[in-house]
Amino acid sequence: PEEFAFEETRHVSLYNIKAASEHFLLNMTATFQDIVCPYIVELIKECSQHDRSNIETVLMIDSIYSVTVICSYDLFDHIDIDGWFSTLVEELAQESPYCSILRRRILEVIGDG
DSSP states (O other): OHHHHHHHHHHHHHHOHHHHHHHHHHHHHHHTHHHHHHHHHHHHHHHTTSOTTSHHHHHHHHHHHHHHHHTHHHHTTTSOHHHHHHHHHHHHTOOOTTHHHHHHHHHHHHHHO
């Protein structure tokens, strides 16, 4: 049964671009942790400096937060969880035209942590 489940998930990632991309990201993060993790952490730090009134910027921040959820196991030792958590809670209170997109992702980040 385990082999069947493994084969099924492997085939899903062959035909689903999202699953294949997540699998690639996980492999890159695990294989090149010393290079990829600091880069992701730097992207997270830069998120706080961006204006959230532009949809392109909000979608970029959303994708960076999505990466942190996917790679949370590998990023655990690289991120100051307490400091970032307080930043995320403050970000939940912000009002912008596209705040619902980020609120959903922030709740996913907090729920995963």
